[in-house]
Amino acid sequence: MRKIIPAFLTYGAVVALFAMQASSTAEVRYAQDGAFLFPQGYRTWTFVTSGLGMSYGPSGASDAQGNLKFDNVFASPTAYRGFQQNGVWPDKTVLVLELRGSSTNVSINRSGYVQTGVVDVEVHVKDAARGGWAFYAFRPGQTQAKMIPRSATCYSCHEQHGSVDTTFVQFYPTLSGVANR
Amino acid sequence: MRKIIPAFLTYGAVVALFAMQASSTAEVRYAQDGAFLFPQGYRTWTFVTSGLGMSYGPSGASDAQGNLKFDNVFASPTAYRGFQQNGVWPDKTVLVLELRGSSTNVSINRSGYVQTGVVDVEVHVKDAARGGWAFYAFRPGQTQAKMIPRSATCYSCHEQHGSVDTTFVQFYPTLSGVANR
Numbered sequence: 001m002r003k004i005i006p007a008f009l010t011y012g013a014v015v016a017l018f019a020m021q022a023s024s025t026a027e028v029r030y031a032q033d034g035a036f037l038f039p040q041g042y043r044t045w046t047f048v049t050s051g052l053g054m055s056y057g058p059s060g061a062s063d064a065q066g067n068l069k070f071d072n073v074f075a076s077p078t079a080y081r082g083f084q085q086n087g088v089w090p091d092k093t094v095l096v097l098e099l100r101g102s103s104t105n106v107s108i109n110r111s112g113y114v115q116t117g118v119v120d121v122e123v124h125v126k127d128a129a130r131g132g133w134a135f136y137a138f139r140p141g142q143t144q145a146k147m148i149p150r151s152a153t154c155y156s157c158h159e160q161h162g163s164v165d166t167t168f169v170q171f172y173p174t175l176s177g178v179a180n181r
Numbered sequence: 182m183r184k185i186i187p188a189f190l191t192y193g194a195v196v197a198l199f200a201m202q203a204s205s206t207a208e209v210r211y212a213q214d215g216a217f218l219f220p221q222g223y224r225t226w227t228f229v230t231s232g233l234g235m236s237y238g239p240s241g242a243s244d245a246q247g248n249l250k251f252d253n254v255f256a257s258p259t260a261y262r263g264f265q266q267n268g269v270w271p272d273k274t275v276l277v278l279e280l281r282g283s284s285t286n287v288s289i290n291r292s293g294y295v296q297t298g299v300v301d302v303e304v305h306v307k308d309a310a311r312g313g314w315a316f317y318a319f320r321p322g323q324t325q326a327k328m329i330p331r332s333a334t335c336y337s338c339h340e341q342h343g344s345v346d347t348t349f350v351q352f353y354p355t356l357s358g359v360a361n362r
Contacts, residue, residue, distance in 0.1 A: 043355060044261070047228035050253060053293030060292040068293065072231060080225070100354065107343045107351045111241040112234030112249065114352050161289045171295050173281065174224060179333045 027076050028092045028127060034143040036123060037137040039076075046080035047174050048073040052113055056157075063101040063119050068114050072098040073172070079126075087178050089165055093126040110112065124158075124167065133158075133166055161162040196307055202280050207240065208257050209273045209308060216325040217304060217317040220257075223277040227261035229254040229353050233294055237338075243280040251296050253279040254353070260307075268359050274307040305348070306337075314339075314347050 027045075029037040039045075047061075053060030053068035061069045075083070079093035101116040121138040135154050136145040148154065155166075163170040165181045208226075210218040220226075234241030234249035242250045256264070260274035282297040302319040304326075316335050317326040329335065336347075344351040345360045 010333065044227050044258070046225050047253070047255070050231035051290075051295045053291060054290050054295065055292045056289050070231065072228070074228070077225070107344070107349070108237050108338075109232075109235050109352070111236045112232060114232045114235065115230050115287075115354050117354065131301050157289075163288070168288070171290070173296050173298065178334045 008158040026095050028125060031144050033146075034130075035146050036125065036134075038121070038138050038143050038145070039094060039096060039123065042074050042094075042098070042121075043095065045074040046077050048080070048095070048175065050077050051171065054171075061099075063099075063102065067102045067116075068113065069119060070100045070102055070113070071098065072115075074098065083175055084178055087164070087181065089126050089167065090127045091126055095124040095167065097124070126165075158164075183214070208275050210324050211307060214327075215311075216327050217306065217315075219302070219319055219324050219326070220275060220277060220304065221252065223255050223275075223302075226255040226275075227258050229256050229261070229276070229356065232352065235352075242280075244280075246282065248283045248297075249294065250300060251283055251294070253296075255279065264269045264356055265359055268345070268362065270307055270348065272307055272309050276305040276348065278303040278305070278346065308345075 025152075027039045027041065029039075031037060041180075050070060050072045052070050053062065054071055055061040061071075063069050068094065074096040076092075076094040079090055079095070082088070082093070098121050101117040101119055102113040103116050104113055106114050117133050120140075123136045123138070124133060125136065126133050133155075135148040135152070137148060138145050158166040158168070162168050163176070166174035167173050169179045208220045208222065210220075212218060231251060231253045233251050235252055236242040236245065242252075244250050255277040257273075257275040260271055260276070263269070263271035263274070269279075279302050280300040282300055283294040284297050285292065285294055287295050299321050304317045304319070305314060306317065307314050312331075313333075314336075316329040316333070318329060319326050339347040339349070343349050344357070350356050350360045
C-alpha cells in the first residue's frame with residue numbers, strides 16, 4: 001500500500017531539517033536590551049587555533065594562580081567556511097576566545113602544559129546591523145554580556161594590528177594562507 | 182493547486198539529507214590493503230583540547246627547530262557526542278592528534294607561544310571489526326598509513342595510563358567530568 005503525503009507537508013519536513021542544521025550555527029543572539037547571549041554551543045564550532053601565554057607585553061598572560069593561560073579560538077562554522085572560500089569574514093561572524101588555565105605534571109605528563117578550567121570567554125561579533133564588530137566578555141557562568149564600549153583599547157589595537165578586518169588572522173595557521181592569497 | 186508527491190520519494194529525500202549529514206562525520210575509511218585513509222576533514226571535527234610541549238620525559242616535546250610542539254586533539258563529531266552522553270567512546274571513534282610547531286614574538290605577540298606548521302598527524306581509531314583500537318601516523322601530505330603494530334609502546338602506555346578505554350581523557354577538560362560521573 002502506497003501512502004500519499006501532501007507536498008506542503010513534505011516541504012515542511014525538509015525545511016524543518018535544514019532549519020535544525022541552521023539553528024546550530026546561527027549564534028548571533030541578543031537579549032531585548034541588546035546584550036549578547038552566551039554562545040552555548042561554541043565548543044563544537046570550528047576550532048581556529050590555540051596559543052599559550054600570549055601577551056602584548058614582556059610577561060606571559062597568566063591566570064589567578066600564576067599559571068600561563070591557554071587561549072582557544074573558535075569560529076561559527078558558517079563564518080569559517082565563508083572565510084576559507086573568500087578570505088573575508090561574512091556578516092554575523094562570531095569568533096570566540098576561550099581562556100583556560102594551564103598545569104603541568106598532570107598524570108604521566110612530566111613537562112609541557114595541559115589545559116585546565118575556563119577563566120574567561122570573550123566574543124568578537126561582526127554585525128552590520130549594530131555598527132560592525134563588537135566585543136563582549138563573559139565570566140564563567142555568565143549568560144549574557146553588554147557590549148564593551150567602542151572607546152576601549154581592544155578595538156583600536158585590533159584595528160591597528162589585526163591583519164584582516166580587525167581580526168588577528170596572522171595567528172590562525174589554517175586561515176593566514178587564505179588571507180594572503 | 183496542491184501537488185501530491187509519492188511517499189517513497191518524500192522519504193528518499195529525507196533519508197538522503199540525513200545521509201549527507203552522516204557522510205560528513207563517518208571518517209573511518211580504509212584502502213583495500215587495510216591502510217587508514219587520512220581524515221581530510223578533521224579540522225572541522227570537534228576540538229577536544231590542546232597542549233604545549235607535552236612529554237612523558239623531563240624535556241618538553243619539540244619540533245626540528247627546537248621549538249615546543251603544540252598538540253591539538255579532535256574527535257569525530259558522533260564520537261564526541263556519544264562520549265558526552267554515555268562516558269564511553271562508541272565504535273568507529275576517531276581521535277586525531279595534530280602536532281604543530283610553535284613560535285613567539287610573532288606580530289605584536291611579545292611572549293607566549295603561537296601555533297605554526299603541521300609536524301605530524303596521529304590517529305587513534307576504535308574499530309571492533311579490526312580488533313579494537315589502532316594507531317596510525319601521517320607525515321604532512323601522506324594520504325594513507327599502515328597500522329602501527331600492536332607491539333609498539335604507544336599501545337601499552339595508553340593501556341596503562343589512559344583514564345578511559347586506553348585514551349587520555351584525563352587531559353580533556355570538557356570530557357574528564359563526564360568520565361568521572
